[in-house]
Amino acid sequence: TADKERLAPWSIRVVDVASGIGKEVWKSGSGEMDSFSRLPMGENQLQWAAGDRIVFGSEKDGWAHLYSISSNGGAVTALTPGNYEVENVTWAPDRSFMIVASNARDINHRHLWKVSVTGEQLQLTQGDSIEMYPVLVSGGKQVAFLEATAKTPLLPYIGSADAKGARPLATQTPQANFPSSQLVEPEQVTFKAADGMEIHGQLFKPKNISGRAPGVVFMHGGPIRQMLPTWHYSYYYHNSYAMNQYLASRGYVVLSVNYRSGIGYGRAFREAKHRGPRGASEYQDVVAAGKYLRSRSDVDGKRIGLWGGSYGGYLTAMGLAHGTVPVGYGRALKARSRVFADQRGGQMEIAGAFDSW
Incomplete structure (x- = not known):
C-alpha cells in the first residue's frame, strides 16, 4: 500500500571529523512507527547535549517524543514518555536541559516543561491556558513565551525556568476595547x-x-x-x-x-x-x-x-x-483540488499558514 511504501528506517552515526571514521550509535526498528518523520521540534530533532549525550526525536512509541543516548552508544533514555507529543523545544546555554511545549496531562492544551538530558521533568505552566514558543533568556534562568486563553489572544510572558509562575510582558493585556467579556x-x-x-x-x-x-x-x-x-x-x-x-x-x-x-x-x-x-x-x-x-x-x-x-x-x-x-x-x-504526490498524508495543497509540521 502507499503507507508501506513510505517506510523509512534510520540511524544515528557519530563521525570523527579529523579521521572521517564514523560509528553507528543507534538504529531504529523497521516498523511503521519506527520510520523517520519530520517532527514539530524542527532542528531540535537531533542535537548534541551536555555530557556527550545525543538528544533525538522519534515516534517509535507512537508519539512525538525526545530521547537521549550516549555518543558512545548504549541504553536509550526516554526523556518525555507518555501518550502526548512534544512540539516546541528550546535549549539552555550549557545544553543540560530544555524547555518544551507539549500536551502532557492535557491532550487538548499546550504547557511548558523543563526537561533535563537525563530525564528529570518539572512542569512550569498549567491550567486552562496554552503556552507556546518558549525562549530561554538571562543565561537560562528565565523563560519567555506566548500564552493564550479562551478569551485572551497570545501575549508575551516571562517566568523562572525553575518554578511555576510568570508575569505578562505586555503593558496592555489585551487592548482596552477587546471584547473579552463577549x-x-x-x-x-x-x-x-x-x-x-x-x-x-x-x-x-x-x-x-x-x-x-x-x-x-x-x-x-x-x-x-x-x-x-x-x-x-x-x-x-x-x-x-x-x-x-x-x-x-x-x-x-x-x-x-x-x-x-x-x-x-x-x-x-x-x-x-x-x-x-x-x-x-x-x-x-x-x-x-x-x-x-x-x-x-x-x-x-x-x-x-x-x-x-x-x-x-x-x-x-x-x-x-x-x-x-x-x-x-x-x-x-481556499479549497484546492491539486494533490502533492509526495506528501506523506496525501493532503491537499495548503493555502493558509505553514507550521513546523
Missing part, C-alpha cells in the same frame, strides 16, 4: 466515529441559549493541525477561532472537529489508514460531528451547516457532495 469558553467534547475512533472537539455555545439553535461544524485545514479550546498559536487558526466565536455570538452552536489526520493524538491518528485521497477516512469524523450536533437537545437538527478552509474546505465540499452529513449549507475557504 466571548464564550469552548467546552471540550468527545464522540465516536462509525468505526469506533474517538474524536475530540470544542463546542462553542451561545450565551443565554434557549431552545434549539442552528449548528455549524468547523473543520481545520492541513490536515496536520489541532484546534484548541483557546485562541490558537497559529495566525491562520487564530482567525478561525475568532470566526467560531463570532458565529456563537450570532446564535450558532459551533463544533470545531479535530478529525483524524491531525496532530496531538499520536502518529496512528495522524497517519490514519485510508486518509485523504486514498479514501478520506477522516470524512467519517465529519459525519459523526454532524450526528453529534443533531443529537443535542440545544441544536436544531434541521439547521446544521459546515465550514472550513484549505483541507477543511475540501471536507466541506465532500460533506455537501456526498449528502451523508446532516447539513443544509456549507462554506469552503
Whole structure:
C-alpha cells in the first residue's frame, strides 16, 4: 500500500571529523512507527547535549517524543514518555536541559516543561491556558513565551525556568476595547466515529441559549493541525477561532472537529489508514460531528451547516457532495483540488499558514 511504501528506517552515526571514521550509535526498528518523520521540534530533532549525550526525536512509541543516548552508544533514555507529543523545544546555554511545549496531562492544551538530558521533568505552566514558543533568556534562568486563553489572544510572558509562575510582558493585556467579556469558553467534547475512533472537539455555545439553535461544524485545514479550546498559536487558526466565536455570538452552536489526520493524538491518528485521497477516512469524523450536533437537545437538527478552509474546505465540499452529513449549507475557504504526490498524508495543497509540521 502507499503507507508501506513510505517506510523509512534510520540511524544515528557519530563521525570523527579529523579521521572521517564514523560509528553507528543507534538504529531504529523497521516498523511503521519506527520510520523517520519530520517532527514539530524542527532542528531540535537531533542535537548534541551536555555530557556527550545525543538528544533525538522519534515516534517509535507512537508519539512525538525526545530521547537521549550516549555518543558512545548504549541504553536509550526516554526523556518525555507518555501518550502526548512534544512540539516546541528550546535549549539552555550549557545544553543540560530544555524547555518544551507539549500536551502532557492535557491532550487538548499546550504547557511548558523543563526537561533535563537525563530525564528529570518539572512542569512550569498549567491550567486552562496554552503556552507556546518558549525562549530561554538571562543565561537560562528565565523563560519567555506566548500564552493564550479562551478569551485572551497570545501575549508575551516571562517566568523562572525553575518554578511555576510568570508575569505578562505586555503593558496592555489585551487592548482596552477587546471584547473579552463577549466571548464564550469552548467546552471540550468527545464522540465516536462509525468505526469506533474517538474524536475530540470544542463546542462553542451561545450565551443565554434557549431552545434549539442552528449548528455549524468547523473543520481545520492541513490536515496536520489541532484546534484548541483557546485562541490558537497559529495566525491562520487564530482567525478561525475568532470566526467560531463570532458565529456563537450570532446564535450558532459551533463544533470545531479535530478529525483524524491531525496532530496531538499520536502518529496512528495522524497517519490514519485510508486518509485523504486514498479514501478520506477522516470524512467519517465529519459525519459523526454532524450526528453529534443533531443529537443535542440545544441544536436544531434541521439547521446544521459546515465550514472550513484549505483541507477543511475540501471536507466541506465532500460533506455537501456526498449528502451523508446532516447539513443544509456549507462554506469552503481556499479549497484546492491539486494533490502533492509526495506528501506523506496525501493532503491537499495548503493555502493558509505553514507550521513546523
